[in-house]
Amino acid sequence: MQNLDNFGETLYRVFQEAQKSVFALCCDRFYRIGGHNIRLCFAGESLVPLLTPALAHLASPRHPAPSLTINLGESAATGIDLPPFPDVIRMSLPQNNMAGFHLHSERFNALLQSPQQILHMLDKVQNQATFWVSDARQLPLADGSAPLLTLLHWWLGAQGQQLVHGAAVGTDAGGALLVGKGGSGKSTTAMACLNAGLYYVGDDYCLVASDPKPTVYSLYSSGKIHFADLERFPRFQTSRTSVPYIDAEKALYFFAEQFSTQLVTHLPIKVILLPTIGAGQTTRLLPVSPASGLLAMAPSTVFQLVGEKAQTIQHLSRLVRQVPCYQLVLGADTIAIPEVISELLDRL
Amino acid sequence: MNRSLMHYQINSPRIVHETIDGETVMIDFENGAYFSTDQIGTKILEDLINGASIPEIVAELQLRYAMEHTLVASTVSQFVGQLQDESLIIPQQDAPTVAHSPDKQLSLPPIFTPPILNKYSDMQDLLLLDPIHDVEEDGWPKVNRG
Numbered sequence: 001m002q003n004l005d006n007f008g009e010t011l012y013r014v015f016q017e018a019q020k021s022v023f024a025l026c027c028d029r030f031y032r033i034g035g036h037n038i039r040l041c042f043a044g045e046s047l048v049p050l051l052t053p054a055l056a057h058l059a060s061p062r063h064p065a066p067s068l069t070i071n072l073g074e075s076a077a078t079g080i081d082l083p084p085f086p087d088v089i090r091m092s093l094p095q096n097n098m099a100g101f102h103l104h105s106e107r108f109n110a111l112l113q114s115p116q117q118i119l120h121m122l123d124k125v126q127n128q129a130t131f132w133v134s135d136a137r138q139l140p141l142a143d144g145s146a147p148l149l150t151l152l153h154w155w156l157g158a159q160g161q162q163l164v165h166g167a168a169v170g171t172d173a174g175g176a177l178l179v180g181k182g183g184s185g186k187s188t189t190a191m192a193c194l195n196a197g198l199y200y201v202g203d204d205y206c207l208v209a210s211d212p213k214p215t216v217y218s219l220y221s222s223g224k225i226h227f228a229d230l231e232r233f234p235r236f237q238t239s240r241t242s243v244p245y246i247d248a249e250k251a252l253y254f255f256a257e258q259f260s261t262q263l264v265t266h267l268p269i270k271v272i273l274l275p276t277i278g279a280g281q282t283t284r285l286l287p288v289s290p291a292s293g294l295l296a297m298a299p300s301t302v303f304q305l306v307g308e309k310a311q312t313i314q315h316l317s318r319l320v321r322q323v324p325c326y327q328l329v330l331g332a333d334t335i336a337i338p339e340v341i342s343e344l345l346d347r348l
Numbered sequence: 349m350n351r352s353l354m355h356y357q358i359n360s361p362r363i364v365h366e367t368i369d370g371e372t373v374m375i376d377f378e379n380g381a382y383f384s385t386d387q388i389g390t391k392i393l394e395d396l397i398n399g400a401s402i403p404e405i406v407a408e409l410q411l412r413y414a415m416e417h418t419l420v421a422s423t424v425s426q427f428v429g430q431l432q433d434e435s436l437i438i439p440q441q442d443a444p445t446v447a448h449s450p451d452k453q454l455s456l457p458p459i460f461t462p463p464i465l466n467k468y469s470d471m472q473d474l475l476l477l478d479p480i481h482d483v484e485e486d487g488w489p490k491v492n493r494g
Contacts, residue, residue: 086483100480111480181470291371291384295468299375299382303471306480309377310364317366 003086008108008123010083011130015071018043018078032060032265033152034161034207034217039066043073046136050243051147054220056256057263068155069128070148075117076135082119085112102306109154111306116140120150124158144243145222145252146205152219153305161209161217162315165301168201168216168267169193169338173345175201175216175267177208178275178328179297185275185330189337191223191233196338199264200255210318214269221263224250232334269323270348272297273341278329283340286327293325324348355440356396356428363436367394370455374436380472383436389463391454392427396437402428413460420460427463434467 019026022044029040029052037060042048051072075081086103103110111120117134129151133139142149153163166179167190178186187203194200203224207217225233230251239253256263274288274296298316302309326344330337358365365374370387372394385393388409395405402424410420431437 101483102480103483289371290368291366291373294366294368294373295382295384298373299380299468299471302375302377303380303474309375310361313364313366313375317368321368 004103004105004108004110007083007086008110008121011121011132012128014080014083015043015073015130015132018073018080021078021080028062029055030060030062030066031055031058033058033219034156034159034209034266036067036156036159037063037065039063039069041069041071043071044077046074046077047072047131047133050136050139050144051131053241053243053254053256054145054147054222056254057221057260058218058265067127070131070151071128072131074133074136076137082117082132082134100306104307109307111150118143120148122151122154124154127155129155141224141250141252144241145224146220149205150306152207154307156207157308157311157315160211161207162312162319163205163219163301163305164208164297164316165204165304166206166297167203168206168218168269169341170199170201170264170267170270171342171345173342174270174348175199176341176345177206177216177269177272177323179272179293179300180274180276181296181300184296185277185328187224188229188334189273189275189328189330189341191225191236192334193338193341194223194255194259194262195233195235196335197262198338198342199267200259200262201264201267208269208315208319210315210322214319214322215266216269217266218264221254221256223253223255225253226250269319270345272320272323272325273328274325275328275330278331281331281333283331283333283337284329285340285344286329288325288327290320290325292327293320353401355399355401356432356437357440358397359435359438365393365436376435378435380469380475381434382468382471383434384466384468386461386464387455387457388461389427389465391456392424392463393431393437394454396428396431409460412456415460423462427465430465434465 025044027042031038099114101112107123107125109122116138119132121130131148166177167186168175168177169190170176178189180186190203201216201218202220205219207219209215236253239255239258241252241254272293294317298313302312362378363374363376365372367390370390372385372390374383392405406421406424410417
């Protein structure tokens with residue numbers, strides 16, 4: 001797509017202009033994600049406190065040759081506007097309704113979110129990406145709890161790793177991947193396990209790989225709890241963020257500091273668990289088929305991530321063939337949940 | 349055209365399907381619905397997309413389970429109808445060039461039960477609330493030049 005390639009090339013020049021306009025405030029951050037060294041290059045500081053807390057546990061020293069560089073900037077802070085969008089988008093962008101426009105060429109992958117005017121763009125050839133917002137105050141909760149999700153999905157997918165909509169916890173015996181649609185009890189289970197002292201890999205999104213062996217990698221140290229459930233985890237209050245993300249239906253937490261000994265970068269996947277809310281008091285486990293595991297994991301992952309859908313299904317299909325799947329029927333006694341998971345991991 | 353004489357294929361790329369241990373999961377990328385089916389349903393689906401006609405599938409199942417032809421035929425026809433109604437399969441444009449041979453790898457239950465196609469629609473709201481439009485070379489929205 002010629003227009004997209006032209007836009008992508010122009011974007012590099014625009015970013016350099018933005019860096020010049022706020023030169024003294026530019027900064028770099030380095031992270032190790034999924035075994036890769038990734039550099040975040042900020043034009044100005046406005047996005048740093050909004051996008052880096054969830055990645056804090058993966059911070060690494062400066063690396064001379066990062067595998068991926070992501071350039072980040074904001075029009076409101078730099079005074080620099082994005083170049084005109086490719087004219088393949090013919091309509092005026094809707095002002096009120098949420099919509100995204102996914103464009104791709106052989107070289108570039110791009111997502112433009114409207115009406116917030118957020119751009120995600122990956123240069124697959126140069127291994128460079130751009131994340132640009134019109135106004136950082138318009139960043140939704142998702143961009144704070146799971147920053148740069150789309151760019152990481154695209155780039156890590158090309159490296160043979162797969163983002164999955166799911167949580168992961170574990171012990172020294174290994175990791176349990178918790179999957180299922182929203183409301184199934186994944187977050188509640190993950191928070192209960194964190195509260196009980198288990199290892200915590202992530203809440204909403206994790207990174208998985210099948211080779212050389214099934215492994216779940218941490219992406220974000222964040223967690224979200226419905227306001228109605230806050231009183232069940234009073235210990236987490238220290239980790240709750242005060243940053244006013246918009247559209248917040250849940251309270252957002254960053255656990256890197258308070259739970260530094262429990263946050264792990266990766267675990268071998270021993271089991272895939274499908275939490276469901278049960279009727280009784282006791283939490284129990286029921287073995288289910290790999291197809292059931294795929295059914296719980298694939299749709300919510302595919303429909304919450306942009307692009308690469310067929311590749312996503314292939315990755316996840318491979319994973320459910322490699323590890324056992326169990327339905328985790330959650331009892332009313334949530335304190336017992338971590339022990340059930342811990343015992344299962346010891347047994348497998 | 350008489351459905352029993354038609355050959356079918358998966359409605360790709362809109363539909364992706366994966367079969368694991370005799371169960372099949374299908375996802376409709378266009379409307380957000382997703383489906384699962386059991387061993388008999390998987391058998392029928394796999395045979396269809398591998399070139400078998402409905403009469404061939406019926407004959408094989410009737411022989412395997414020693415059942416009355418009418419019952420098996422109506423069950424298979426109904427299931428294929430469901431697959432078509434949900435846009436999971438579409439008629440194949442060209443007749444298959446290779447004769448169908450039964451897939452010996454697929455395990456089947458000892459007793460015949462009518463196949464069930466489970467449909468899940470909980471993801472559809474997600475697409476409606478926050479749609480992502482794929483923009484191709486010819487632009488978006490697509491202009492009807494007819």
